[in-house]
Amino acid sequence: EHFIIVGWNERTRKLIHLIDSQYQNQVEIVLIDETLQTDPVNDSNVHFIHGDPSVDQTWENANLKQAKKIIVTADQSKVEKEADIHTILVVITARGLNHRIPILVEILTENQKSNAKRAGATEVICTNESTSTLFYHELTGHEYVKAFDYVMSLLSQQQFIVHKVEEEWVDETVLQLTHQAKENGKLLIGYIRNEEVIINPPSDDKFQAEDRIIVTKELLQ
Amino acid sequence: EHFIIVGWNERTRKLIHLIDSQYQNQVEIVLIDETLQTDPVNDSNVHFIHGDPSVDQTWENANLKQAKKIIVTADQSKVEKEADIHTILVVITARGLNHRIPILVEILTENQKSNAKRAGATEVICTNESTSTLFYHELTGHEYVKAFDYVMSLLSQQQFIVHKVEEEWVDETVLQLTHQAKENGKLLIGYIRNEEVIINPPSDDKFQAEDRIIVTKELLQ
Ligand SMILES: [Ca+2]
Numbered sequence: 235e236h237f238i239i240v241g242w243n244e245r246t247r248k249l250i251h252l253i254d255s256q257y258q259n260q261v262e263i264v265l266i267d268e269t270l271q272t273d274p275v276n277d278s279n280v281h282f283i284h285g286d287p288s289v290d291q292t293w294e295n296a297n298l299k300q301a302k303k304i305i306v307t308a309d310q311s312k313v314e315k316e317a318d319i320h321t322i323l324v325v326i327t328a329r330g331l332n333h334r335i336p337i338l339v340e341i342l343t344e345n346q347k348s349n350a351k352r353a354g355a356t357e358v359i360c361t362n363e364s365t366s367t368l369f370y371h372e373l374t375g376h377e378y379v380k381a382f383d384y385v386m387s388l389l390s391q392q393q394f395i396v397h398k399v400e401e402e403w404v405d406e407t408v409l410q411l412t413h414q415a416k417e418n419g420k421l422l423i424g425y426i427r428n429e430e431v432i433i434n435p436p437s438d439d440k441f442q443a444e445d446r447i448i449v450t451k452e453l454l455q
Numbered sequence: 456e457h458f459i460i461v462g463w464n465e466r467t468r469k470l471i472h473l474i475d476s477q478y479q480n481q482v483e484i485v486l487i488d489e490t491l492q493t494d495p496v497n498d499s500n501v502h503f504i505h506g507d508p509s510v511d512q513t514w515e516n517a518n519l520k521q522a523k524k525i526i527v528t529a530d531q532s533k534v535e536k537e538a539d540i541h542t543i544l545v546v547i548t549a550r551g552l553n554h555r556i557p558i559l560v561e562i563l564t565e566n567q568k569s570n571a572k573r574a575g576a577t578e579v580i581c582t583n584e585s586t587s588t589l590f591y592h593e594l595t596g597h598e599y600v601k602a603f604d605y606v607m608s609l610l611s612q613q614q615f616i617v618h619k620v621e622e623e624w625v626d627e628t629v630l631q632l633t634h635q636a637k638e639n640g641k642l643l644i645g646y647i648r649n650e651e652v653i654i655n656p657p658s659d660d661k662f663q664a665e666d667r668i669i670v671t672k673e674l675l676q
Pocket residue numbers: 372375376377378379380381578
């Protein structure tokens with residue numbers, strides 16, 4: 235079982251570093267890049283494949299059948315729409331060869347998100363969207379509020395967990411469950427109801443049986 | 456009073472859209488870009504300046520003296536390090552002309568963050584860092600956990616507020632204040648102690664007089 239990462243860039247460099255530091259090199263990574271000629275990572279558990287990820291043979295070399303997840307990153311050296319078109323082509327290739335594997339995809343332009351889904355992406359991450367929203371907080375918030383730092387701290391210290399609502403939690407309030415979660419080291423940040431994510435719901439909201447509760451807890455180092 | 460945004464790209468397009476929708480066009484924006492010839496935004500409160508942001512005259516045209524904040528975005532069409540070098544030059548120019556204005560800067564490579572600070576940036580946002588950390592959560596988390604969605608929901612529904620610790624809160628526990636905050640519609644996500652951001656601290660941690668408390672509350676639409 236291994237992760238396949240498509241595209242070498244500053245983001246994948248950091249991502250590989252994060253995986254290595256959290257898993258102490260116990261996770262195998264296959265890195266596919268068509269521009270680089272040689273392995274950019276001096277790391278025994280990262281296997282570099284120089285090849286075009288829109289070609290079947292590249293995925294066979296990456297042992298796609300045994301892989302656990304794929305992440306396809308955007309080629310930011312290309313014009314944004316061209317980068318997305320290439321990404322979508324890569325998704326079509328991988329999805330055609332493995333129908334079940336989760337494929338996470340980075341898309342740069344909002345209006346290509348749905349095409350990435352159609353091509354077979356399990357999850358589409360529009361990084362320009364998160365970045366611009368962070369910029370918005372920084373620009374409009376008080377000067378001493380460092381939204382970027384808080385989000386980075388959240389992401390680097392905590393993991394997200396999604397719970398089903400236990401039978402005894404139905405009709406309990408957000409306030410009650412927030413308290414109970416906190417006693418158990420968990421930060422209740424919201425819930426998912428009818429596919430909608432609601433963050434910091436009113437304290438007197440009552441949980442329903444079909445809700446899913448979003449909490450964070452310490453990321454084990 | 457106006458915001459100055461440097462660089463036209465998908466992120467600034469979204470940022471301007473966010474500002475417009477939240478402030479109903481009551482906020483003036485000056486957009487500086489040296490590659491575009493004509494105003495890319497058909498919007499009466501966005502003033503486009505075609506010019507080189509490393510040249511004093513461009514900033515005078517942008518009325519830097521009266522501006523409220525500056526955001527300098529990275530030119531992702533450039534190689535990452537070159538983009539950062541250009542960004543740093545722009546910061547030096549703006550800081551030289553206005554010593555007090557907050558300058559938010561997007562940097563792509565981690566090791567140019569300190570140079571951006573030296574050049575006069577108030578806050579440096581390394582977007583590759585947040586993106587790779589989000590990728591990490593998506594890649595290693597459970598398949599049904601959509602970290603990106605939760606962070607996006609948090610950022611689009613909530614605003615961050617940083618409180619001083621009131622006298623009567625000293626020696627109260629995280630559990631007590633979490634409860635109290637929640638009763639007032641606020642989600643206590645952590646605190647800042649000795650410049651360190653601690654998210655989801657243990658429930659029996661006690662607040663100290665110098666701590667600052669980080670909460671989120673509903674972003675007014
Ligand atoms: Ca700030």
